[in-house]
Amino acid sequence: MRVKCVICDTINNLDDNLPLAKKLRNRPIHTYMCETCHDRIKENTVTRIETGNFRFYRTSPQMDEEF
Known part of the structure; x- marks a missing residue:
């Protein structure tokens, strides 16, 4: 199967x-x-997480305050 990278x-x-x-x-x-694009995005995300300015938005802030 031939596939094309979206990036x-x-x-x-x-x-x-x-x-x-x-x-x-x-x-x-x-x-x-x-794989090269996937690895590049993974490395950039890890470096952003290490800076401390990265925030995961898995739930809404209102739900976080309730719990």
């Missing part, structure tokens, strides 16, 4: 039997990101 537009080949290939084929809303 850098490189085209890669995935084995048709991989779980990622099946997910991309069956659910078109899922997008593919190559």
Whole structure:
């Protein structure tokens, strides 16, 4: 299966039997990101977390105050 990275537009080949290939084929809303872009985003996120200026918004602030 040929896939294209959503960030850098490189085209890669995935084995048709991989779980990622099946997910991309069956659910078109899922997008593919190559390993280099994934690693670059991961490194940038880790450095932002280490600065202390990064905040996770998993829940709303109002819910955090209630609990």
